[in-house]
Amino acid sequence: DADVTQTPRNRITKTGKRIMLECSQTKGHDRMYWYRQDPGLGLRLIYYSFDVKDINKGEISDGYSVSRQAQAKFSLSLESAIPNQTALYFCATSDSQGRSSGANVLTFGAGSRLTVL
Amino acid sequence: AQKVTQAQTEISVVEKEDVTLDCVYETRDTTYYLFWYKQPPSGELVFLIRRNSFDEQNEISGRYSWNFQKSTSSFNFTITASQVVDSAVYFCALCTNTGNQFYFGTGTSLTVIP
Numbered sequence: 046d047a048d049v050t051q052t053p054r055n056r057i058t059k060t061g062k063r064i065m066l067e068c069s070q071t072k073g074h075d076r077m078y079w080y081r082q083d084p085g086l087g088l089r090l091i092y093y094s095f096d097v098k099d100i101n102k103g104e105i106s107d108g109y110s111v112s113r114q115a116q117a118k119f120s121l122s123l124e125s126a127i128p129n130q131t132a133l134y135f136c137a138t139s140d141s142q143g144r145s146s147g148a149n150v151l152t153f154g155a156g157s158r159l160t161v162l
Numbered sequence: 163a164q165k166v167t168q169a170q171t172e173i174s175v176v177e178k179e180d181v182t183l184d185c186v187y188e189t190r191d192t193t194y195y196l197f198w199y200k201q202p203p204s205g206e207l208v209f210l211i212r213r214n215s216f217d218e219q220n221e222i223s224g225r226y227s228w229n230f231q232k233s234t235s236s237f238n239f240t241i242t243a244s245q246v247v248d249s250a251v252y253f254c255a256l257c258t259n260t261g262n263q264f265y266f267g268t269g270t271s272l273t274v275i276p
Binding site for chain 2: 155
C-alpha cells in the first residue's frame with residue numbers, strides 16, 4: 046500500500062456540487078498539506094495542518110475547506126465546485142521531528158484529478 | 163517573501179546529451195532547505211534531493227548532480243548523458259524554517275528525444 050493514499054483518483058462533477066477529496070497516510074507524519082497543480086503554475090498550497098488541532102490557510106484557500114479528522118487523515122472539500130477548480134490535487138505529508146535526513150521532505154500522494162463541468 | 167523561479171519552461175535534448183535545469187530562489191531566512199522533485203508522465207511526484215542552506219557542497223548521484231550556490235541564490239540540477247526515462251517535469255522547491263511552508267517553482271518540462 047502507498048504511504049500516502051488519495052481518493053478518488055479521478056472525479057468528474059458538475060458546477061455547484063460538493064466534492065470531498067480524502068487523504069490518508071501511514072508514515073506517522075504530523076504535517077499534512079493539500080496542493081493544487083495547474084499547467085504552467087506549478088504547485089500551489091491550499092491548506093496545511095501541522096497537527097490535528099492546527100489548520101492553516103495556504104496561498105489559494107478561497108473556495109476550499111479542510112478537515113483533519115485524525116493525525117493520519119486530512120480531507121479537502123469544495124463546498125460548491127466551479128470550473129476553474131478543475132486541476133490535479135495532491136496531498137502531501139512531512140515529518141517535523143528533528144532535522145534528520147527525512148525531516149522536511151514532502152511525501153506526495155498519487156494525485157486526484159478533478160474535472161468540474 | 164519566498165519565491166522560486168524556474169525560468170526554463172520546456173527543454174528538449176537528444177538522448178545522451180547533458181542538460182542543466184536552472185532554479186533561482188529568494189528568501190531572507192538564513193536557514194532553509196532546497197529540493198528537487200521529479201514528476202514523470204505518470205503524474206506522481208518523486209523526491210530527488212534535499213539540501214540545507216549551510217551545506218554548499220555539490221552533490222552527485224549517478225547521472226544526477228546538483229550545484230548549490232548561495233552567492234547567486236541558485237540550486238541547479240544537471241543530468242549527464244540524458245535518457246528517455248528522464249523525460250518529466252522537474253520542480254525546484256524552497257522550505258524555510260519560519261513558517262515551514264514549501265514554495266514551488268513552476269516546473270521545467272524536460273523531453274529527451276531518442
